[in-house]
Amino acid sequence: MLPLALCSIIAVAIIIERFFFFKRIGKAAVAEEVLELVNYGCINDALTLTKKSSLPLAKVLAAGITHQLDAAKAMESAGITECSVMKRGLSVLDTIVTLSPLLGLLGTIIGMINSFQIMALVGTGQPHAVTGGVAEALIATATGITVAVIALIPYNYFVARVERETEVIEHYATRLEMALTTQSQE
Known part of the structure; x- marks a missing residue:
């Protein structure tokens, strides 16, 4: 149960942090x-605006404006960095979703072994001694599944959100690249 408690604490911490992020x-x-601003030729104002923001999208656009000669590569590089920032903690959450039911099953198996040892010592004449151990063992499985279910829903939401934000970044990066190309031709 101790590893399951640790998993649940870590999962809740990651979920709260990612939610606010x-x-x-x-x-x-x-x-x-x-x-x-870029379309109107106010590139310095656009750069200033992106530097004021801490949004991943703004950081990608700032890279493109800063490195106008190779904006696509600069934004791609910044996009990779920002995607990894958005994915922070999700691999741990995925591991907790996978690991928690297994830890619960392990706890159940250990509990069942203890119940059978009690049965071997006491005999089958006292069913309460055995059933109490079985009930205690099943609590570990229920806890493991509960931790996994509680972590799975936010995990799937965060993965979908990363994909959506990545698409938004790609959309605006492409539009910025086209706007910068138009400005350099004029």
Whole structure:
């Protein structure tokens, strides 16, 4: 039960941290404003606006504006970095989802072994001694499955959110690249 308690504490900590992280990055209004500034030729103002924001999308756009000669590569590099920031902790959460039911089953097996040892010592004449051990053993399985289910739903949400944010970053990076190309031709 101790490893399951540790898994649940770690899972809750990651879930809370990622929830606030994704709540903070949910706005793409800065990107529209940056693109508008670039389209009007106010590239320095666009860069200043991206530097003020800590959003992953803004950081990718800032890389493109800063390195206009090879904006695509700069934004790709920044995008990879920002995607890894968005995925932080998700592999641990995935491991907890997979590991918790297995730890619960291990606890049940150990509990059943203890119940059979009690039965061997006391005999089958006292069923309460055996059934109490079996009930205690099954608590570990129930706890492991509960931890996994509670962590699985946020994990799937966060993975979907990373994919959605990645698509938004790609969309705006492509639009910025086109706007910078248009500006350099004019």
